[in-house]
Amino acid sequence: MSALTSSIPTFDHDELIQSHPIATLMIDKGGVILFVNAAAEQLCNVSRAAMVGRVVYDVIRMDRSYRQRMNDPGYSALFAHRAEISVGARRSIFVDMQMVSYGQSGHRILALVPSQNEAELMGGAIGRSGRAAGAAASMLAHEIKNPLAGIKGAAQLLARKTDIGGERFTTLICAEVDRITTLIDQMEHFSRGQPIACSAINLYQAIHQAMEAVRARQLPDIRFFEDFDPSLPLVLGNHDAMVQILLNLVTNGCEALSGQRDGTVRIATAYRHGLSIDNGDGRGRIALPIEVSVSDNGPGVPAEIRGDLFDPFVTTKREGRGLGLALVAKLARDMGGTVQHMRDGEWTRFRIHLPAAPAGKGGAR
CATH class of the missing domain: 3.30.450.20 (PAS domain)
Incomplete structure (x- = not known):
């Protein structure tokens, strides 16, 4: 030795x-x-x-x-x-x-x-951000409703004078005003803990409405790519809340790509086995097989705020209020689902997981 x-x-x-x-x-x-x-x-x-x-x-x-x-x-x-x-x-x-x-x-x-990154998956006992976002939204609700009524009235007047091509946009304006008004009514109940009314919905109708609103802004240098699972079942959720979630996530992706020539926002759906959650409401574990993701190839979220990304008032935008992602988390959770953020190579991804509607239930929208 x-x-x-x-x-x-x-x-x-x-x-x-x-x-x-x-x-x-x-x-x-x-x-x-x-x-x-x-x-x-x-x-x-x-x-x-x-x-x-x-x-x-x-x-x-x-x-x-x-x-x-x-x-x-x-x-x-x-x-x-x-x-x-x-x-x-x-x-x-x-x-x-x-x-x-x-x-x-x-x-x-x-x-x-x-x-x-467990803290980035919103679900279970993670609810403080949603409660704070609900309180902030409740305070703003009254101030937002008044100008919305004026916007809808102006759009209805324009619709009488516009051609068929312009009617598409005035119809969109009215539909968006109605959706936001309904959403605000729901948000006023957030701080009192009243749940969102959920039923069987077609996820693709919500995606279509959100993307129509985004494309109407005619954002330059941004490509939209869709990768959908055509066999996806109906989702147990709320149509207007789902539109709001998608609008927030797609808008964030577009803003992250500002000034980037090869900017791409990708919207995808998939059926995932294995993910479930217990929200502590006495229903036990609920399967969340429906996934819709919004991804962009922008620079990503700064590392120092990733753990607090879904908290209210956390933002990197100069003019931002930091309520968008907190509201996304609240709406997803109130539908019994989760939202997750991750950085995957050159892509920033937000994944929403939701329950499937019970078999035999018809769509609400």
Whole structure:
């Protein structure tokens, strides 16, 4: 033995993994927990004695697809980004979950790393921004309604004198005024906690109305790209609230691209399995399979405000009030959904996840 190797200390591997800062569990081929370290106890808020010997998904609630893999000896590896889990009465958290094989006996190591941008997913107990936005909106409601009535009256007068081409825009103005007036009426109830009336809606009707309003502004140098899932079912939501969400997000994307020649705003829809949420309203976990995303290839949100992005009065715009994204979060949450911000390569993405309408329910709009 050389002097070099003799100076390397020996390690107690059990002690090493016990003190490891990442939540780590060992499970057997049937998913039974054999070992947990201190970080796992802290993350789950459950003692080692209460976890060892139980099936992992009986302790940690997770999506069915993950449960099936952990119960199947044929799956020795798993990686899931931002998987939603919950333990006991605690609210859901999002983790990066990785499972790898260990040894020859079918045992597996499961590591759970809390997602860094969990605060950017609005849902569950995250509601302070929505309450503050509702209070601010309630104060402004009366002042906004008066000029809206004047705008609608002027548009109706113009409609009598314009040609067919101009009638399209006066009709749009009247429709937008009615929508905003209805939205303000709803916003006045936000601070009292009254929910938005939700029914089965066609998401594409809301997208079409929002995009008509945006395109009417004739923004230069901005391309709009649509990537839609044609088989998407009806959404359990509110048409006017959905239009407002999309208008805010698309407008923000366009403003972020100001002065950029290759600016693109992308609107996409998809059906996503696995995401669910418990809003604490007694209904239990609600699946949120409907995704609509608004992305732009602008410079993105400054790192220093990403964690507070959905709080009211947080903005980088010189003339901004910082209420747009707070209202988006409030409306999404009141429809039982979530909104998430992320930076994906050169794209800034906002993803709305909503529940599907129950089967057999007709559309409201």
